[in-house]
Amino acid sequence: MQVVFSIGILVLSICIYSLLGRAFCVKCRFCPTVPERLCIGFFLYFAAFQIVAEALILTKQKLHVLGAVWMAVLAAGLAAALVIVKKDKGQTRAETGGRTMSNGARLLAALMAAAVFCECATAVLMQRNIGWDFAYYIGNMTTSVATDTMYVYDGSSGLMRGHLELRYALSSFYMNTAWISQITGISALVLQKYVAGILCVLLTNAVVYSFAMEVFHQDLKKTAVLVTITIVLTIFWDVYDTAAQFLLLRNYEAKAYCANVVLPMTGYLLYRLWKNSRAIQNWAELFLVAFASVAVSMSSLVLVPALIGIMLLAQLFVERQWDGALVLKGIVCMMPNVCYLVVYLAFTRGWLVVEV
Amino acid sequence: MAGVLRQYQGDSLYLAAFAVCLVLLYWKEKKQGGSTGKKALAAAALSVVFVFNEAAYQIVGKITNAATYYRFFWMLPVLFLIAYELTEAFFDGRRNRLVLGALAFAVCLGFGANLFFLNRANFNLPKNMYGLDQNVMPIADAMLKDWQETDGGSQQELPRAAFDIYLEYQMRTYEPRILWAISRNAYLYQAKHGYDFKKYVHQQHMIAAVNEGLKMNQQALRRSLDKNGVDYLVIRTEFDMDSYLSQISIMPVTQSEDYTLYRVKTAKNNDGERKDLGG
Numbered sequence: 009m010q011v012v013f014s015i016g017i018l019v020l021s022i023c024i025y026s027l028l029g030r031a032f033c034v035k036c037r038f039c040p041t042v043p044e045r046l047c048i049g050f051f052l053y054f055a056a057f058q059i060v061a062e063a064l065i066l067t068k069q070k071l072h073v074l075g076a077v078w079m080a081v082l083a084a085g086l087a088a089a090l091v092i093v094k095k096d097k098g099q100t101r102a103e104t105g106g107r108t109m110s111n112g113a114r115l116l117a118a119l120m121a122a123a124v125f126c127e128c129a130t131a132v133l134m135q136r137n138i139g140w141d142f143a144y145y146i147g148n149m150t151t152s153v154a155t156d157t158m159y160v161y162d163g164s165s166g167l168m169r170g171h172l173e174l175r176y177a178l179s180s181f182y183m184n185t186a187w188i189s190q191i192t193g194i195s196a197l198v199l200q201k202y203v204a205g206i207l208c209v210l211l212t213n214a215v216v217y218s219f220a221m222e223v224f225h226q227d228l229k230k231t232a233v234l235v236t237i238t239i240v241l242t243i244f245w246d247v248y249d250t251a252a253q254f255l256l257l258r259n260y261e262a263k264a265y266c267a268n269v270v271l272p273m274t275g276y277l278l279y280r281l282w283k284n285s286r287a288i289q290n291w292a293e294l295f296l297v298a299f300a301s302v303a304v305s306m307s308s309l310v311l312v313p314a315l316i317g318i319m320l321l322a323q324l325f326v327e328r329q330w331d332g333a334l335v336l337k338g339i340v341c342m343m344p345n346v347c348y349l350v351v352y353l354a355f356t357r358g359w360l361v362v363e364v
Numbered sequence: 365m366a367g368v369l370r371q372y373q374g375d376s377l378y379l380a381a382f383a384v385c386l387v388l389l390y391w392k393e394k395k396q397g398g399s400t401g402k403k404a405l406a407a408a409a410l411s412v413v414f415v416f417n418e419a420a421y422q423i424v425g426k427i428t429n430a431a432t433y434y435r436f437f438w439m440l441p442v443l444f445l446i447a448y449e450l451t452e453a454f455f456d457g458r459r460n461r462l463v464l465g466a467l468a469f470a471v472c473l474g475f476g477a478n479l480f481f482l483n484r485a486n487f488n489l490p491k492n493m494y495g496l497d498q499n500v501m502p503i504a505d506a507m508l509k510d511w512q513e514t515d516g517g518s519q520q521e522l523p524r525a526a527f528d529i530y531l532e533y534q535m536r537t538y539e540p541r542i543l544w545a546i547s548r549n550a551y552l553y554q555a556k557h558g559y560d561f562k563k564y565v566h567q568q569h570m571i572a573a574v575n576e577g578l579k580m581n582q583q584a585l586r587r588s589l590d591k592n593g594v595d596y597l598v599i600r601t602e603f604d605m606d607s608y609l610s611q612i613s614i615m616p617v618t619q620s621e622d623y624t625l626y627r628v629k630t631a632k633n634n635d636g637e638r639k640d641l642g643g
Contacts, residue, residue: 010493011493132490133489135495137495137496137534137537139533140533140548142533142534142537143532143533143536143537143548146536146537147536147537147540150536150537150538150539150540151536151540153540154540154541155540163536164536164544164548165536165543165544165548166522166536166540166541166542166543166544167543167544195494195538197494197495197496197538198494201494201495216444216447219444220444220448220451223448224451229455230451230455233454233455234448235447237446237447237450237451237469238444238447240473241378241443241447241473242443245376245378245443246374246476247371247372247373247374247375247378247476248371248374249371250372250374250378250437251438252443263435266435266438267435271439272441272444282399282400282403283400307432307435310424310428311436311438311439314436314439315439317414318407318410318411318439319407321406321407322403322404322407322410323403325406325410326402326406353427356428
């Protein structure tokens with residue numbers, strides 16, 4: 009029964025991300041593909057969740073308080089998103105109404121869908137309980153649910169901490185599963201393994217699809233082939249610690265999201281900025297992804313700013329023209345992670361301690 | 365840094381294929397007058413200057429943990445770029461490009477140990493909805509039941525148990541009300557230094573008994589268990605520890621398929637402060 013309810017939660021999550029993503033796109037006045045909207049919704053969800061969750065984690069509130077506050081915020085956000093989308097409904101229909109698909113494109117799209125399905129199945133079948141990390145991350149969630157606290161107890165041992173471990177507590181990703189587990193009564197282990205695991209595979213392919221549609225100028229045939237090839241390459245890449253191995257074996261971990269969703273999405277948006285650095289929508293999307301990156305995974309802390317810095321520098325270097333606006337916007341996009349990095353370094357040096 | 369690169373490359377051709385695709389992209393874009401190839405190549409060069417070099421590796425290693433440096437490779441769109449070039453080759457319309465693309469694809473897939481998923485042993489078909497070892501649930505349930513039925517099972521304290529490394533990973537993901545008696549650090553230390561009894565002395569006695577079934581000094585084990593307030597031991601039944609443990613008043617409670625659950629004591633050990641889940 010828990011597995012059935014988990015599938016329901018997966019579907020509900022996708023609907024929520026989709027609605028939020030659509031509202032964001034309407035507000036920013038652009039019309040990306042459906043998979044890209046899903047990704048945007050996912051990042052928007054975690055950007056907002058991080059604000060609420062971190063305020064409560066750092067003030068050592070109970071998990072049920074997070075659940076209650078977040079449900080209220082989410083309900084308000086969804087209501088607002090619904091209003092925004094309803095107002096825009098006619099326009100979106102007009103934009104999507106003219107598209108037709110050839111039989112060849114349909115066939116390749118079906119092949120792509122089958123490949124994604126196979127990858128989801130492979131990800132569930134090949135999932136591994138990878139030692140201490142597995143014990144720690146899943147233990148953190150189950151302990152939070154059992155004690156109605158957040159990061160107060162050590163996820164591995166179950167013993168009370170002396171202070172909050174900011175290396176983990178600065179990211180609210182796992183607490184999202186914890187509050188859902190507490191409300192529904194479904195084991196956090198089941199939710200994380202199946203809901204978060206499959207969602208990771210779906211979002212990974214959504215990013216690849218969006219990137220390919222951009223690169224191939226909305227050519228669905230080429231996009232479908234590229235996504236299928238990527239999936240085959242992923243399944244055939246048996247090297248430990250690669251993004252592919254995280255996707256197949258450790259998809260329940262935040263690191264898998266960092267490697268396969270956050271960084272590819274950042275790379276895709278930076279590619280769009282290479283093409284058009286004046287489009288404010290591209291910058292808005294990049295800022296959103298950067299802002300939510302730490303919420304999704306602490307591994308993004310340095311990786312996202314590093315990627316932004318390198319790709320924007322490459323742009324300046326090749327264009328051979330100083331663009332102050334580009335530099336300024338790039339710095340703004342890096343600022344959320346820089347702030348987290350300062351807090352993290354202050355914690356590791358012992359200058360910032362949140363006592364339990 | 366070279367070690368990290370070798371580790372990420374493994375025995376596959378993917379990173380080499382990525383480098384070739386990058387050059388191909390640059391070459392094609394140059395012919396068409398585009399700048400994406402140039403930018404991609406510049407980004408690759410900048411990533412070598414700022415990230416993928418020994419100096420950066422040493423600096424980051426000093427600030428955080430060099431063991432996680434492999435994550436910087438996640439910034440490279442390895443699969444996407446390879447797939448992009450292959451797709452372009454397939455849709456090019458020229459037969460030789462199609463054959464060359466298919467050949468490159470096959471070589472990429474076949475080189476190294478990439479067919480691991482064809483080995484049934486690598487499939488982790490879930491035997492239960494948690495995807496955990498079959499012994500975890502019966503042992504955890506029996507332990508909590510026993511804990512609640514005996515004098516020690518008050519609402520204020522929770523059972524502390526010593527497991528072998530394999531069960532320890534999994535136990536608290538199913539039942540967070542059970543606390544670890546052997547820490548991760550103690551297991552890592554023992555794995556590195558063996559039984560030197562210089563650090564984590566008490567926990568090393570427990571590891572010897574529960575992880576390897578070693579029948580060493582019984583009194584030292586008993587002292588270690590008392591000192592750490594351990595309530596239960598979970599040991600592989602095949603180690604046949606019943607008579608050895610019964611001499612220090614540790615009795616079996618129940619058995620699962622492969623493990624035996626032992627109760628260490630019936631009265632609460634009040635030595636030291638217990639900051640557990642209920643406290």
